[in-house]
Amino acid sequence: GAVVSQHPSWVICKSGTSVKIECRSLDFQATTMFWYRQFPKQSLMLMATSNEGSKATYEQGVEKDKFLINHASLTLSTLTVTSAHPEDSSFYICSARYSGSKAYNEQFFGPGTRLTVL
Amino acid sequence: AQTVTQSQPEMSVQEAETVTLSCTYDTSESDYYLFWYKQPPSRQMILVIRQEAYKQQNATENRFSVNFQKAAKSFSLKISDSQLGDAAMYFCAYRSAVSTGNQFYFGTGTSLTVIP
Numbered sequence: 001g002a003v004v005s006q007h008p009s010w011v012i013c014k015s016g017t018s019v020k021i022e023c024r025s026l027d028f029q030a031t032t033m034f035w036y037r038q039f040p041k042q043s044l045m046l047m048a049t050s051n052e053g054s055k056a057t058y059e060q061g062v063e064k065d066k067f068l069i070n071h072a073s074l075t076l077s078t079l080t081v082t083s084a085h086p087e088d089s090s091f092y093i094c095s096a097r098y099s100g101s102k103a104y105n106e107q108f109f110g111p112g113t114r115l116t117v118l
Numbered sequence: 119a120q121t122v123t124q125s126q127p128e129m130s131v132q133e134a135e136t137v138t139l140s141c142t143y144d145t146s147e148s149d150y151y152l153f154w155y156k157q158p159p160s161r162q163m164i165l166v167i168r169q170e171a172y173k174q175q176n177a178t179e180n181r182f183s184v185n186f187q188k189a190a191k192s193f194s195l196k197i198s199d200s201q202l203g204d205a206a207m208y209f210c211a212y213r214s215a216v217s218t219g220n221q222f223y224f225g226t227g228t229s230l231t232v233i234p
Contacts, residue, residue, distance in 0.1 A: 032220070034222070038161075042226070043226045043227050044163075044209070046222070049221060091161060093161075097220065106165070107213075107222065109155075109163035111160070111161065111162045112161045112162070
């Protein structure tokens with residue numbers, strides 16, 4: 001089956017620093033990757049849609065200058081949280097959409113990254 | 119935008135019994151996909167079952183089955199012979215088959231406890 005990895009799985013950083021999270025599709029090409037944020041005991045909230053070779057599309061209310069997304073290849077998207085603050089502490093999940101011909105174009109989820117900002 | 123509603127924040131079931139999780143959605147589209155995802159304590163999202171809206175037949179995957187009522191915009195998940203490993207958060211999700219974004223819309227989730 002299709003596998004999506006995220007690195008790191010957890011990270012602790014000081015307030016004001018930047019953190020980069022990587023999302024990789026290991027055995028398939030993904031033209032589109034999605035970034036979600038999940039607070040404890042809550043649902044996944046879409047932050048942005050990342051398309052290979054083009055600018056990401058951000059959801060309303062998500063600061064694009066704070067959450068920088070780069071999708072430089074068909075297997076890698078990165079999310080950089082710039083000048084992180086404690087309120088950015090959350091669980092970040094990426095998913096990758098298979099760019100093949102499957103009718104349902106299923107998305108495959110990464111295992112998530114827990115970010116704690118002190 | 120489409121909305122997905124899960125009206126049961128928490129559910130519990132006795133081991134080996136059957137439980138049904140509810141999900142309703144709102145859309146004006148006729149072609150879409152519906153999913154149930156399981157999120158165990160590890161937080162990894164796991165696809166449980168999916169349903170194409172154009173198919174009248176309810177999807178089944180071993181102990182998991184759905185009751186898809188398109189006119190009522192209802193998509194419930196039935197778990198038969200519940201096992202301890204079924205304990206998790208369950209999210210219902212909607213995805214358009216026609217829009218270019220193809221993003222998922224998730225419900226708020228149902229926390230399922232399996233009682234030994």
